[in-house]
Amino acid sequence: MIKPGVPLLSIHVSRQLQSGWVWAALIAALLISLPLIIVFSNIFTEGGPTWQHIMYSLLPTYLINTTWLLLGVAALTFIMGVSTAWLVSMYKFPGRRFFSWALVLPISLPAYIGGFTWAGILDYTSPVYVFARNHLGIHTGQSLFFDVLSLPGAVFIFSLALYPYVFLITRAYFNRQSSALFEVAASLGKKPGQIFFQVALPLARPAIVAGISLALMEVLNDYGLVRYFGVETFTTGIFTAWFAFSHPQSALKLSAYLMIFVLALILLERFQRGQMRYDTLGSSYRPVKPTTLKSFHGLAAWIWCMIPLMLGFLIPVGMLLYWSSLTAHQVIDPRFVQLIGNSFLLAAMASVAVGILALMIAFALRSFPSTLMKFLARTATLGYALPGAVVAIGILIPFLWLDGYLASLNTGGLRIALTGTWLALVFAYVVRFMAVGYNSIDSGMERIPRSVDEASRSLGASGLKTLANIQIPLLKGGIISAVLLVFIDVLKELPLTLILRPFNFDTLAIRAFEFASDERIAEAAPAALIIVLVGLVPVAVLNRFMGKKD
Amino acid sequence: MRTLSLTLFLFVSLFTLLSCSSDQEVVNIYSGRHYQADEELFREFTRQTGIRVNLVKADTDQLINRLELEGSNSPADLFITADAGRMIHAGEKGLLQPMDPVKISQWVPAYLRDSQHYWTGFTKRARVIVYDPDLVDLAELSTYEALTQPHWKGRILVRSSQNHYNQTLMASLLAALGEEQALQWARGLVANMAQTPRGNDRDQVKAIAAGVGHAAIVNTYYMGLLLNSPNAEERNIASRMKIFFPNQQDRGSHINISGIAITAHAPNKSNAQQLIEFLLSPASQRVFAEENFEYPVHEEVEWPELLQQWGTFKADTLPLDQLGQHLHQAMIIFNQAGWH
Numbered sequence: 001m002i003k004p005g006v007p008l009l010s011i012h013v014s015r016q017l018q019s020g021w022v023w024a025a026l027i028a029a030l031l032i033s034l035p036l037i038i039v040f041s042n043i044f045t046e047g048g049p050t051w052q053h054i055m056y057s058l059l060p061t062y063l064i065n066t067t068w069l070l071l072g073v074a075a076l077t078f079i080m081g082v083s084t085a086w087l088v089s090m091y092k093f094p095g096r097r098f099f100s101w102a103l104v105l106p107i108s109l110p111a112y113i114g115g116f117t118w119a120g121i122l123d124y125t126s127p128v129y130v131f132a133r134n135h136l137g138i139h140t141g142q143s144l145f146f147d148v149l150s151l152p153g154a155v156f157i158f159s160l161a162l163y164p165y166v167f168l169i170t171r172a173y174f175n176r177q178s179s180a181l182f183e184v185a186a187s188l189g190k191k192p193g194q195i196f197f198q199v200a201l202p203l204a205r206p207a208i209v210a211g212i213s214l215a216l217m218e219v220l221n222d223y224g225l226v227r228y229f230g231v232e233t234f235t236t237g238i239f240t241a242w243f244a245f246s247h248p249q250s251a252l253k254l255s256a257y258l259m260i261f262v263l264a265l266i267l268l269e270r271f272q273r274g275q276m277r278y279d280t281l282g283s284s285y286r287p288v289k290p291t292t293l294k295s296f297h298g299l300a301a302w303i304w305c306m307i308p309l310m311l312g313f314l315i316p317v318g319m320l321l322y323w324s325s326l327t328a329h330q331v332i333d334p335r336f337v338q339l340i341g342n343s344f345l346l347a348a349m350a351s352v353a354v355g356i357l358a359l360m361i362a363f364a365l366r367s368f369p370s371t372l373m374k375f376l377a378r379t380a381t382l383g384y385a386l387p388g389a390v391v392a393i394g395i396l397i398p399f400l401w402l403d404g405y406l407a408s409l410n411t412g413g414l415r416i417a418l419t420g421t422w423l424a425l426v427f428a429y430v431v432r433f434m435a436v437g438y439n440s441i442d443s444g445m446e447r448i449p450r451s452v453d454e455a456s457r458s459l460g461a462s463g464l465k466t467l468a469n470i471q472i473p474l475l476k477g478g479i480i481s482a483v484l485l486v487f488i489d490v491l492k493e494l495p496l497t498l499i500l501r502p503f504n505f506d507t508l509a510i511r512a513f514e515f516a517s518d519e520r521i522a523e524a525a526p527a528a529l530i531i532v533l534v535g536l537v538p539v540a541v542l543n544r545f546m547g548k549k550d
Numbered sequence: 551m552r553t554l555s556l557t558l559f560l561f562v563s564l565f566t567l568l569s570c571s572s573d574q575e576v577v578n579i580y581s582g583r584h585y586q587a588d589e590e591l592f593r594e595f596t597r598q599t600g601i602r603v604n605l606v607k608a609d610t611d612q613l614i615n616r617l618e619l620e621g622s623n624s625p626a627d628l629f630i631t632a633d634a635g636r637m638i639h640a641g642e643k644g645l646l647q648p649m650d651p652v653k654i655s656q657w658v659p660a661y662l663r664d665s666q667h668y669w670t671g672f673t674k675r676a677r678v679i680v681y682d683p684d685l686v687d688l689a690e691l692s693t694y695e696a697l698t699q700p701h702w703k704g705r706i707l708v709r710s711s712q713n714h715y716n717q718t719l720m721a722s723l724l725a726a727l728g729e730e731q732a733l734q735w736a737r738g739l740v741a742n743m744a745q746t747p748r749g750n751d752r753d754q755v756k757a758i759a760a761g762v763g764h765a766a767i768v769n770t771y772y773m774g775l776l777l778n779s780p781n782a783e784e785r786n787i788a789s790r791m792k793i794f795f796p797n798q799q800d801r802g803s804h805i806n807i808s809g810i811a812i813t814a815h816a817p818n819k820s821n822a823q824q825l826i827e828f829l830l831s832p833a834s835q836r837v838f839a840e841e842n843f844e845y846p847v848h849e850e851v852e853w854p855e856l857l858q859q860w861g862t863f864k865a866d867t868l869p870l871d872q873l874g875q876h877l878h879q880a881m882i883i884f885n886q887a888g889w890h
Contacts, residue, residue, distance in 0.1 A: 057885055123753070124760040125783040149748040230710055230748030232890055243611040244717065244881045246639055326780035389612055396619050403623060417625065420606070499612045503578060503604035503625075514584040514607070519752045519772060522780045 021464055025364035028357050029376035035394030035431050036382050040259055042252035050245040051253065059237055065151060066233045069226075070216050072155035073162065077215045080159065080308045081166025082208060086196060087305060089174035092290045093298035099305040100171070101543035106312030107164035107485075108535025110492040112224035113512060113528045115157045116521045117316040118148050119228070120323075127322065154229045158219050160312035165218075166211030168485070168542075169440060172477045173207035174200070176447065179288040192291075209269055210443040214436060217385040220258065224494070224513075234258060235387050248393065255390045262385040263378065317532060323525035331515075331526050335506075339527070343491055343507040344534060346422070350429035351437075351487035355479055357430060358437035362445055363467050367453070377438070384435035388495030395428045395500065420502050428496045433489050437482040444478025445471070484538035491531055508534070575601045577821040580617065581630040582610030583808055587841040588630075595828050601821050610636045610714075617645045617813060627816040628825060630808065633714040634671070635721060637809035638874035641668045646811040650823055657830050657848045661867040662807055671807030671870070672829050673844035676863065677719050678803060679794040680773060681765040682758050693797045694723065694804070697765070698738025706739060707754040707766035710747040711884035715769055715806055720880035721873040722804045722866060729879065736887035747890055752776055752784075759787040769806075774843025774856060795863035802864040807847070 047055070087093070088100040106114075120126055122145065132138040147153065181203070185195045201208075223235045234254070242251035293301055365377050383391050399419045406418070418424050448471065456466040472479065494509050501507075508531045515524035581588065584607045592603040606613075610631045617624055617640070629646065631637045640646055641664065648667040655663075663670035679691060690701070697706055709716065724732045744763030754766035755776060776788035795803045810829065812822045828834060835846035840854045 124756045130783045498608040519750045
């Protein structure tokens with residue numbers, strides 16, 4: 001933690017003027033923050049009558065719904081993510097190895113596809129319900145058992161799609177936790193349950209918070225799922241202002257308020273955490289030896305881990321497979337190869353870029369904490385909480401300005417534009433997904449004792465050398481999960497890709513969306529299924545890497 | 551600074567070279583529609599004329615915003631929407647320019663295009679009442695307005711007011727009834743709803759089958775999709791339902807269009823004009839009707855079998871360009887009436 005009252009440019013920084021990488025990190029953070037600052041600056045614009053109408057007659061309901069949605073998703077992702085992470089890291093039970101990677105799988109299914117799929121599984125014409133109705137005589141109205149198009153339904157879908165964030169980050173944390181702490185607790189007479197609640201949970205706080213805040217930001221930025229489910233959230237307000245009242249300024253102004261809200265939550269959590277530090281004592285580190293769970297307990301653990309996997313992955317993917325078998329012959333054409341290539345390349349470029357930049361920014365902040373850097377690093381992660389369509393405005397404005405400037409340089413008459421190129425799109429992904437990379441890397445860095453940096457420095461190593469030789473090897477897990485999470489997020493990304501992509505350029509997510517938005521979910525299934533398959537690649541890499549460490 | 555600019559310039563030139571080809575004739579489209587039928591027709595256009603079609607498909611409102619931000623530097627020549635309201639709105643923002651009306655005004659009826667030739671419809675859809683003939687007596691059905699009568703309580707299904715088709719429908723009711731009665735209509739309909747609006751048009755039809763309500767306000771186009779669904783149960787349900795065209799005794803059923811327009815700063819204006827005329831030609835119009843179950847706007851084009859089965863009907867011929875003035879008020883009415 002940085003003490004308050006650090007000057008804007010501390011003496012450390014001025015001493016380090018010659019070290020280019022700190023400056024590079026600062027400029028990178030500034031560029032990434034720029035689109036978000038542009039959005040935020042609209043907080044000062046005049047709202048007009050549209051604004052009044054939205055603020056007073058609509059927003060109160062939207063806020064209540066959003067609050068319930070956030071609380072529900074926070075609670076469910078916490079329960080599912082942390083409990084399963086604890087089980088697979090601390091215990092031996094049948095299927096433990098399988099679950100330690102399989103529980104990540106639901107992350108490859110975009111939330112809105114999950115929503116459409118579950119609605120399709122439970123709705124009146126689903127094969128399951130048709131069978132239940134015609135052969136078993138079960139008739140439960142519009143949907144089978146559970147009306148998924150509702151607020152609780154949205155909580156359910158979001159939680160299943162997003163708990164892997166919590167699982168991944170928390171598991172990495174538990175895996176690196178020294179068993180010494182738990183042994184001490186046990187020797188003081190604590191029971192396993194007490195150890196979990198009184199020792200492990202408080203210690204894992206940075207990881208849990210990092211995971212849940214990613215999940216909640218994802219909920220806040222969603223529009224597709226909540227619109228289909230008829231749940232009116234804060235985002236509905238943003239898009240009502242923009243689309244229905246055709247007043248983008250009000251939409252941006254609302255987005256600025258959303259940024260303040262998210263920032264306030266982050267700061268509140270930081271403040272409440274106070275001066276606590278979470279680095280572990282390096283010398284006493286011993287890996288945890290998992291306890292074997294006996295028959296009944298082992299079975300219970302198996303069932304508990306199976307629930308999120310079944311609901312979040314196996315059942316919906318099964319349904320997508322069934323739909324694909326009906327439509328694949330119509331929908332799959334040679335252009336699919338191109339789609340896979342596009343999706344894969346974009347995801348690879350963006351995830352590597354986020355990984356490098358997040359690492360630079362996090363380390364620069366750790367080594368030379370200045371108020372400016374702190375501010376920029378925080379701002380740079382807010383893009384994840386905003387709807388993609390809003391981020392797109394923040395991207396378009398500077399890019400179009402740059403295009404104008406380039407056009408003024410160019411005397412050849414050739415029309416040059418960065419807007420609508422790969423470059424703009426990759427930059428947009430960096431802005432949008434910085435939080436995913438940064439949270440993962442930053443929570444990993446928290447765990448590395450500062451004394452390590454100090455030792456390295458006192459032995460005469462430069463900052464960059466410390467980063468390369470000390471931090472990166474220690475942070476490997478965090479970096480790899482950061483890159484892979486961004487990779488999967490880019491594969492699923494929709495609103496930014498839609499508006500910023502080059503002419504004649506499609507991705508898998510776009511192909512799936514086009515059918516789904518046309519209410520043709522069965523035709524959307526093959527593309528959705530391929531997103532899941534491509535998403536398996538990073539999950540497999542992740543598993544291989546994590547497996548080595550076990 | 552010079553070297554920096556030069557490097558940047560070279561880098562960007564390389565990028566441009568990679569991203570677009572030589573000086574072939576092109577036409578650039580921003581489209582809010584995303585149907586395979588459209589792309590098939592664009593390919594056919596290229597085959598016939600040699601003009602390459604470049605396409606970006608995205609959300610209509612986002613495209614309007616992008617056109618606005620790009621201003622005179624916009625690469626777009628054509629703008630396509632799946633809703634009249636959005637097109638009117640783009641026109642109001644000064645993003646469009648008039649097209650050459652000579653051929654178009656012969657082919658497309660006046661109420662389906664802008665009187666100043668800033669845009670024209672190229673397909674149309676009717677927003678109709680779909681009902682279960684076992685639960686609804688045909689005599690109960692007459693107009694959109696009649697759906698607010700008390701005997702419809704708890705029987706009506708309709709999707710959210712966030713939906714463009716509902717917004718344009720409300721604008722047409724405002725034009726026909728005036729503000730006060732339109733608000734009363736919205737209130738009456740909310741009072742008769744079988745459930746809070748959720749899901750899409752297809753879901754409304756399925757909800758009838760599930761017994762949640764008895765009649766739904768739906769676009770004809772989605773009935774076409776349901777009848778041709780890969781899911782047998784969906785086909786089964788759709789074939790049990792019937793379509794009713796409301797307001798046949800007075801102004802006619804509400805019609806919405808997919809619209810096309812030339813953008814204000816189109817770099818390839820004549821190619822754009824050519825593509826519009828191609829899409830309005832009888833051959834293309836048949837493709838929209840056969841593959842997408844949309845009604846042709848070209849009056850001489852024969853309807854495919856499914857559309858003929860649904861029957862001919864009287865359309866509300868209030869010029870669509872007059873709905874623009876009511877769109878804002880339509881949203882306020884939805885909110886006042888509690889139509890989410």
